[in-house]
Amino acid sequence: MNETRRVFLKNALITVAALPLISSCRSTTLAVEPKPGILETLRKNAQPRGATAMGAIEAPDSVSWRTAFPITRDDGEPMIISGTVYKADGKTPAPNTLIYFYHTDKYGIYGRTGEPQHGRFRGWMLTDSKGRYEFSSIRPASYPNSTQSQHVHMTVTTLERREDWIDSILFEGDRFITERERGWSGKRGGFNPIITVTTGKDGIQRGVRDIQLMS
Numbered sequence: 001m002n003e004t005r006r007v008f009l010k011n012a013l014i015t016v017a018a019l020p021l022i023s024s025c026r027s028t029t030l031a032v033e034p035k036p037g038i039l040e041t042l043r044k045n046a047q048p049r050g051a052t053a054m055g056a057i058e059a060p061d062s063v064s065w066r067t068a069f070p071i072t073r074d075d076g077e078p079m080i081i082s083g084t085v086y087k088a089d090g091k092t093p094a095p096n097t098l099i100y101f102y103h104t105d106k107y108g109i110y111g112r113t114g115e116p117q118h119g120r121f122r123g124w125m126l127t128d129s130k131g132r133y134e135f136s137s138i139r140p141a142s143y144p145n146s147t148q149s150q151h152v153h154m155t156v157t158t159l160e161r162r163e164d165w166i167d168s169i170l171f172e173g174d175r176f177i178t179e180r181e182r183g184w185s186g187k188r189g190g191f192n193p194i195i196t197v198t199t200g201k202d203g204i205q206r207g208v209r210d211i212q213l214m215s
Helices: 003-017 038-045 179-184
Strands: 066-068 078-086 098-102 122-126 132-138 152-157 164-171 205-208
Touching (some): 038 122, 066 122, 122 132
Parallel strands (some): 078 205
Antiparallel strands (some): 098 122, 098 152
16 A cells, blocks of 8 residues: 555544544536446446445436536635546546536535534535536645545546545645645646646636546
């Protein structure tokens, strides 16, 4: 196990150990029925229920390339992340890739009473024919009383490969990003996971995180 994975799992285990195991979810996935057999195959390739930091197996029956949370301004700073998933060559779009993601709320907390283990800010997307995905959420906060950088956890599952984690999305300008994290960037998931976000006139932060599947 390399150091990147050890640190990732250490942080995840610390978080999971401190949180209740609850099953509800407030994310809203745009209702699109996958082609017959696709979701079944993806679930077979998902890690078992309860596997640390994983969640593809809980994907809803209706899943789209876009998902959004019903948030208010009180929930935090609105944010939209989009991107394209490419095959191992980094050029060919990868349709039917299941993405699971989750992150903290504006206080740096995952699951609270009445929320799922990974918090209410979690969801699933199935890339379209162009490999696209998009989610609307809030910008996460660092863990309370820590110097952990703000981040969004992500896993990818394909029709050919088991669910696996990729580098978390980080945010350029976050003072807690370390040089070690910059050195790791792009080793799992390709491209640069440290994204630059811009705030539009509508007050929404937007950023792009492209993904390259591992060979």
